[in-house]
Amino acid sequence: MLELFAATLITLGTVFFIAGTVGLLRFPDIYCRLHALTKADGLGLALVALGVALLAATPGAALRIALIWFFIAVSSATCGHLIARHARLAEGGRHD
Amino acid sequence: MRATPPLRLNASARVNPAPRGDTQDRPTSSHAPGQGVPALRAPAPAGRRETVLRAALSILVLAMIWGGLTGWRIDALIFGIPAILLAASLPFLLSRGASWRLSPRGALVFALWFAVQSVKGAVDVALRAFSPRMPLDPGFRSYELSLPEGAPRVMFINTITLLPGTLSADIIGDRVIIHMLDKRSDLDTALADLDARIRALFALAPNKEFHQ
Numbered sequence: 001m002l003e004l005f006a007a008t009l010i011t012l013g014t015v016f017f018i019a020g021t022v023g024l025l026r027f028p029d030i031y032c033r034l035h036a037l038t039k040a041d042g043l044g045l046a047l048v049a050l051g052v053a054l055l056a057a058t059p060g061a062a063l064r065i066a067l068i069w070f071f072i073a074v075s076s077a078t079c080g081h082l083i084a085r086h087a088r089l090a091e092g093g094r095h096d
Numbered sequence: 097m098r099a100t101p102p103l104r105l106n107a108s109a110r111v112n113p114a115p116r117g118d119t120q121d122r123p124t125s126s127h128a129p130g131q132g133v134p135a136l137r138a139p140a141p142a143g144r145r146e147t148v149l150r151a152a153l154s155i156l157v158l159a160m161i162w163g164g165l166t167g168w169r170i171d172a173l174i175f176g177i178p179a180i181l182l183a184a185s186l187p188f189l190l191s192r193g194a195s196w197r198l199s200p201r202g203a204l205v206f207a208l209w210f211a212v213q214s215v216k217g218a219v220d221v222a223l224r225a226f227s228p229r230m231p232l233d234p235g236f237r238s239y240e241l242s243l244p245e246g247a248p249r250v251m252f253i254n255t256i257t258l259l260p261g262t263l264s265a266d267i268i269g270d271r272v273i274i275h276m277l278d279k280r281s282d283l284d285t286a287l288a289d290l291d292a293r294i295r296a297l298f299a300l301a302p303n304k305e306f307h308q
Contacts, residue, residue, distance in 0.1 A: 019226060020222075
């Protein structure tokens with residue numbers, strides 16, 4: 001039962017990773033692509049991490065997975081911001 | 097459940113030194129009251145005790161993380177104890193910005209709300225990506241920051257990126273430039289709501305002009 005639930009979560013997480021990749025390919029500019037990467041992949045990672053943590057036997061492993069999720073979540077928001085800021089600088093920092 | 101224990105936020109966010117007025121390494125005590133530091137309960141007079149408490153909390157959190165990473169092996173503490181002490185001393189070596197505290201209740205409410213919002217944001221962008229018509233009307237908007245500098249601002253700017261349809265793209269002075277997937281959606285209401293939630297998280301007073 002637990003395995004089934006975990007597998008569902010991991011599958012759902014994969015769907016969000018695919019959505020992020022589709023967005024990366026289809027969206028028109030770098031900013032929209034960043035939306036796809038930061039949001040869809042972020043939730044994809046959270047779902048996969050949750051599924052894997054349910055399957056992990058030890059609390060230590062679950063803690064490690066939670067830490068991985070946390071640091072990736074924080075760094076992806078910051079990286080998205082930095083990439084967008086750099087792109088704006090490269091465009092001449094238009095103010096609108 | 098997506099566990100977001102507020103303590104970890106505590107340990108990591110403190111690494112970001114706020115670009116405040118103080119340039120030299122001012123060790124530990126005296127948070128320079130009357131510097132626009134919005135400490136709610138008493139403007140941090142008990143410097144010594146507060147410092148010890150903060151250091152103890154950092155050591156505790158870092159020790160839990162180290163223990164989890166090494167599977168609670170005793171011999172791993174040969175590296176663990178120096179690493180924990182070094183990491184715990186980092187906030188004191190770096191110049192300290194505005195001091196801040198988390199409200200436990202605000203943190204819990206915020207974590208739950210944050211989980212729901214990040215799911216909404218991801219579903220929204222996934223639907224747009226998969227939709228054949230791809231409904232996008234992207235554009236930039238700006239928003240005047242009213243939160244105090246330091247951790248609350250960092251939290252605000254990072255959270256914007258995970259809300260549905262918004263991405264923090266740049267900071268110019270006190271304005272944050274936001275990229276939106278649909279520039280006609282209601283930005284100001286969403287961000288005023290986020291502002292209020294961050295104030296609850298950091299136990300700040302409701303919206304007033306803190307910055308000079």
